[in-house]
Amino acid sequence: MKSPSTCPNTLTVRRNPHRKARPTPTTNAPPNSTLNSSPHIPYFPIEDILSIQIPQNPQPNTPSIKESLKVFLRIRPPVKTAINVSEQHQKSRAKNFWPQNPSKKPNPKDKILKKKPNTDLSITVNDSHSVTLSPPLSLQESKRIKSEIYEGFSHVFSIDSSQVEVYETMVNPLVEDFLGGKSGMLAALGPTGSGKTHTVFGSPRNPGMVPLALRRLFKRTGSCGEESSRSFYISMFEICSERGKGERLIDLSPDGADICLQQSTIKGLLEVFISDAAQAESLIARALLKRATAMTNANSQSSRSQCIINIRSAAERLDGEQVDVQANSAVLTIVDLAGAEREKRTGNQGARLLESNFINNTSMVFGLCLRSLLERQKNPKKPLQKNFQNSLLTRYLRDYLEGKKRMALILTVKSGEEDYLDTSYLLRQASPYMKIKFDNVEEPSNYVSNKRHFQTLSRIEQPKRMKLSSIDPSAIEEGKSSSDEHQLPKEEIQKIHKLDDNVDLTKRERNNQIMQNFAKALWNVLKEYNEKLKLAESEMRSLRQNLNDEKTRYCELEKELKDLKSCCTCYQERLVQDNVDEVDTSLESRVKLEGQECTSVDKINVDIHSSNFKASENIITLDQFDPPSGKLEDVIPQVKCSDGDAINASCIGDANEKNYEGGFEFNTAVTQHVDQTCENFSANGNCAEDLSVMTLSEVKNNHPNADMEGDFLVCSPHPLAVVRSDSISSAKLVLEQRGEDEVKGSDVDVVKASCIGDANERNYEDGFEFNTAAAKLVDQTCKNFSANGNCAGDLSVIPLSEVKNTHPNADMEGGSSDFLVSSPQPLAVIMSDSHCSAKLVLEQSGEDEGTLEPLVLPKEVISMHDDVTHSEPTLGTSLKHVNEEKPKRRLMPASTILLRDISVLEIEDELERPKVNKGGKKLSADTRKITQGGLSLLRLLKENNLRH
Numbered sequence: 001m002k003s004p005s006t007c008p009n010t011l012t013v014r015r016n017p018h019r020k021a022r023p024t025p026t027t028n029a030p031p032n033s034t035l036n037s038s039p040h041i042p043y044f045p046i047e048d049i050l051s052i053q054i055p056q057n058p059q060p061n062t063p064s065i066k067e068s069l070k071v072f073l074r075i076r077p078p079v080k081t082a083i084n085v086s087e088q089h090q091k092s093r094a095k096n097f098w099p100q101n102p103s104k105k106p107n108p109k110d111k112i113l114k115k116k117p118n119t120d121l122s123i124t125v126n127d128s129h130s131v132t133l134s135p136p137l138s139l140q141e142s143k144r145i146k147s148e149i150y151e152g153f154s155h156v157f158s159i160d161s162s163q164v165e166v167y168e169t170m171v172n173p174l175v176e177d178f179l180g181g182k183s184g185m186l187a188a189l190g191p192t193g194s195g196k197t198h199t200v201f202g203s204p205r206n207p208g209m210v211p212l213a214l215r216r217l218f219k220r221t222g223s224c225g226e227e228s229s230r231s232f233y234i235s236m237f238e239i240c241s242e243r244g245k246g247e248r249l250i251d252l253s254p255d256g257a258d259i260c261l262q263q264s265t266i267k268g269l270l271e272v273f274i275s276d277a278a279q280a281e282s283l284i285a286r287a288l289l290k291r292a293t294a295m296t297n298a299n300s301q302s303s304r305s306q307c308i309i310n311i312r313s314a315a316e317r318l319d320g321e322q323v324d325v326q327a328n329s330a331v332l333t334i335v336d337l338a339g340a341e342r343e344k345r346t347g348n349q350g351a352r353l354l355e356s357n358f359i360n361n362t363s364m365v366f367g368l369c370l371r372s373l374l375e376r377q378k379n380p381k382k383p384l385q386k387n388f389q390n391s392l393l394t395r396y397l398r399d400y401l402e403g404k405k406r407m408a409l410i411l412t413v414k415s416g417e418e419d420y421l422d423t424s425y426l427l428r429q430a431s432p433y434m435k436i437k438f439d440n441v442e443e444p445s446n447y448v449s450n451k452r453h454f455q456t457l458s459r460i461e462q463p464k465r466m467k468l469s470s471i472d473p474s475a476i477e478e479g480k481s482s483s484d485e486h487q488l489p490k491e492e493i494q495k496i497h498k499l500d501d502n503v504d505l506t507k508r509e510r511n512n513q514i515m516q517n518f519a520k521a522l523w524n525v526l527k528e529y530n531e532k533l534k535l536a537e538s539e540m541r542s543l544r545q546n547l548n549d550e551k552t553r554y555c556e557l558e559k560e561l562k563d564l565k566s567c568c569t570c571y572q573e574r575l576v577q578d579n580v581d582e583v584d585t586s587l588e589s590r591v592k593l594e595g596q597e598c599t600s601v602d603k604i605n606v607d608i609h610s611s612n613f614k615a616s617e618n619i620i621t622l623d624q625f626d627p628p629s630g631k632l633e634d635v636i637p638q639v640k641c642s643d644g645d646a647i648n649a650s651c652i653g654d655a656n657e658k659n660y661e662g663g664f665e666f667n668t669a670v671t672q673h674v675d676q677t678c679e680n681f682s683a684n685g686n687c688a689e690d691l692s693v694m695t696l697s698e699v700k701n702n703h704p705n706a707d708m709e710g711d712f713l714v715c716s717p718h719p720l721a722v723v724r725s726d727s728i729s730s731a732k733l734v735l736e737q738r739g740e741d742e743v744k745g746s747d748v749d750v751v752k753a754s755c756i757g758d759a760n761e762r763n764y765e766d767g768f769e770f771n772t773a774a775a776k777l778v779d780q781t782c783k784n785f786s787a788n789g790n791c792a793g794d795l796s797v798i799p800l801s802e803v804k805n806t807h808p809n810a811d812m813e814g815g816s817s818d819f820l821v822s823s824p825q826p827l828a829v830i831m832s833d834s835h836c837s838a839k840l841v842l843e844q845s846g847e848d849e850g851t852l853e854p855l856v857l858p859k860e861v862i863s864m865h866d867d868v869t870h871s872e873p874t875l876g877t878s879l880k881h882v883n884e885e886k887p888k889r890r891l892m893p894a895s896t897i898l899l900r901d902i903s904v905l906e907i908e909d910e911l912e913r914p915k916v917n918k919g920g921k922k923l924s925a926d927t928r929k930i931t932q933g934g935l936s937l938l939r940l941l942k943e944n945n946l947r948h
């Protein structure tokens with residue numbers, strides 16, 4: 001046994017900063033302007049508000065209210081060793097039945113326990129602000145733990161301090177503040193059995209803080225000395241563990257139903273109207289009976305839940321009636337936390353142990369919140385940890401734990417040596433709390449600043465007023481059975497019924513305040529936006545001005561450019577170059593030329609680039625021309641190969657300068673045919689195609705290897721094309737059908753063909769004959785190919801030299817001067833530039849492409865040209881020479897070159913010749929040269945010539 005005077009050899013002083021609390025505010029609450037004011041609601045001072053310049057930051061001169069968190073320490077006197085737990089249980093059972101009968105006098109038989117002398121105390125009070133904690137000798141020796149001094153407490157209550165003393169020092173200031181309109185919270189913390197419940201609720205003989213506060217609230221005397229007729233609402237609930245897994249809220253009021261926490265608000269919590277202390281104490285006694293308690297090794301009646309009591313004032317009106325000023329009334333909250341437990345000491349097992357965990361966790365979260373608040377106050381940049389989210393208790397007390405509302409802590413510890421560890425743990429944990437300051441807590445609600453008022457309002461809807469209709473009968477009934485004194489007076493009930501009328505008034509006033517503040521904030525925001533808007537507008541105006549300037553400059557430059565272009569002679573060439581560049585990219589797959597676009601075949605706008613055209617207008621619409629006199633088939637025998645029904649054709653016609661009309665006649669015929677074809681094709685919607693026109697010379701400029709001269713190309717690349725030469729000595733028609741569907745199973749009706757016709761001046765008809773034959777051959781080939789449906793292909797023109805390079809096995813003649821007009825997928829027509837030879841190469845694209853052997857045109861077709869070959873040997877040779885220089889790509893068959901010289905055209909002679917067999921059969925030298933179509937064409941040309 002250690003002597004109390006014995007001091008440890010070494011001493012550690014744990015210093016806490018000095019308390020900087022302001023003196024407790026005066027208890028004289030300012031007059032409640034809200035309640036005393038007339039019910040008339042003033043007009044909304046919008047003008048005044050708008051003229052207000054709200055400072056962005058608080059005035060530096062305004063002193064900020066800083067209050068330290070008040071931390072009190074109470075030491076429970078040591079329990080007499082003779083008292084065992086069961087005896088203690090017997091004793092403490094009375095606690096929960098408190099007050100059994102407030103009128104009942106203390107039983108003189110009740111023994112007052114004599115305290116053991118302080119022989120084995122681990123904690124001693126140094127003064128009203130500090131204590132010394134001494135480890136038991138065993139620990140001092142074995143673990144070399146030294147004594148520690150804890151100081152900085154708001155007040156340390158001596159071991160034998162009475163409840164009243166504690167109340168007066170610790171709670172009464174809070175109560176006075178509460179009456180003055182300030183909310184406040186007191187929380188009791190400490191290890192199990194240290195006296196938290198005793199301090200908060202006490203016993204019938206030693207009423208704790210709650211009953212003492214209630215008595216104080218109702219004992220507030222008026223100026224005449226009589227008791228005031230104040231009234232309050234009280235609510236109580238507990239948070240307990242639900243089978244160790246979750247947390248559960250229980251309303252402890254007599255008629256409490258299910259409640260839940262939403263944000264920081266308890267939904268469904270009943271508030272009971274109380275008008276006198278006895279009634280209130282009775283309610284609390286009944287609530288404590290409901291509270292979860294259990295016997296542990298450390299406490300015979302250990303609280304197993306966190307218990308929260310809220311007292312809210314019902315404001316008084318001048319006429320003496322009470323008004324529910326829930327909107328802005330203060331709340332006094334007292335929290336009795338379940339004590340932290342060490343398993344070793346409590347011996348808890350099973351469900352009890354789970355409860356222990358819940359209790360310890362809650363205490364830990366509560367402590368973490370306080371620490372986080374402290375760290376935030378040390379370093380405002382540090383974010384406030386959201387620890388409060390981890391338990392219902394801390395969520396509910398969030399405003400307090402974030403320093404928005406005042407609170408005080410009462411730490412309870414046991415003084416025994418065996419309690420050293422518990423005490424030490426608590427004091428170490430709590431010692432930093434004293435540094436916590438409240439610098440922005442709410443002011444009394446009737447003279448609050450706007451900001452603080454908002455903070456108050458964040459909790460205003462938290463408690464719900466209990467419906468008297470539901471509580472009264474039970475409360476009065478039960479009150480009768482326990483104590484007649486605790487009945488709610490009927491007059492009070494009647495009074496309360498009248499309260500509802502006044503609630504609206506208060507609410508409206510409150511709304512008014514909210515709106516005013518809201519309007520101010522909104523006005524400031526709007527002002528800022530207005531400034532920004534003005535800035536943006538001026539910026540936009542200058543940008544718009546810049547844009548206009550730029551536009552004007554652009555227009556001027558464009559105009560200048562146009563003028564320059566019109567003056568510049570090389571512009572035309574450049575234009576051609578540009579157009580042909582594009583053509584170049586598509587030559588591999590099709591003949592695609594740029595030019596004027598038309599939306600339908602019926603309205604073909606031909607953009608004439610050539611100055612050879614004498615037409616005064618630059619735009620000539622083909623449909624302006626008279627229909628041709630002859631049938632198209634007469635002019636273009638190839639048409640027959642598709643029977644005219646399902647032909648999707650590309651027609652190319654050439655005409656030279658002199659025979660312009662003839663050329664157009666021809667083209668008109670072609671166009672008409674195309675129209676007709678289109679009509680036929682309109683069923684599958686493929687006819688809406690654009691036509692374009694450009695000179696072949698333009699193409700040639702960009703494609704120097706293309707064997708063309710001065711020709712015109714009017715084309716609708718998809719799928720119609722009309723190419724007109726500016727030389728009447730050559731004409732070409734390309735008939736083409738596209739689309740996979742047409743190919744399949746087609747013989748005559750559905751033809752997938754690529755037909756190329758060449759004709760020179762003299763052998764024009766032959767050329768068509770040849771092409772007709774070629775087309776037929778292709779048709780035939782297509783038929784062969786239709787089985788695998790690969791016949792859909794575009795036309796392209798490439799020189800045979802290229803084919804030779806890539807297809808060395810191809811049986812072709814004419815060397816590099818040959819042309820290949822091909823439908824790469826899968827048809828290819830290769831035509832020689834020599835009249836004596838012509839070839840058709842059938843080729844399948846894709847992987848098989850290289851494996852197919854070129855298809856040689858039947859002899860009878862080739863032989864058609866023999867005469868021509870013989871008659872024009874030099875031209876073929878010369879062409880070869882030309883092509884050697886330009887080995888690459890050519891758009892038109894070389895035969896067109898052979899036909900270029902209009903001067904050798906003997907139209908008269910040609911007209912005299914007999915018709916050619918359209919089937920491509922070999923005819924006599926005199927008759928086979930000109931077909932009926934050729935005759936028509938030549939007739940037209942002649943007529944045109946004659947006209948000129």
Ligand SMILES: Nc1ncnc2c1ncn2[C@@H]1O[C@H](COP(=O)(O)OP(=O)(O)OP(=O)(O)O)[C@@H](O)[C@H]1O
Pocket residue numbers: 075076077088091092190191192193194195196197198199299301302303304337338339340412
């Ligand atoms: N200051 C005191 N004076 C006399 N008795 C006290 C004092 N403090 C506590 N006691 C007694 O100690 C016992 C335990 O106290 P109490 O139940 O209040 O502890 P607790 O801290 O609430 O424990 P728990 O956290 O387990 O609920 C009670 O019987 C109580 O009457």
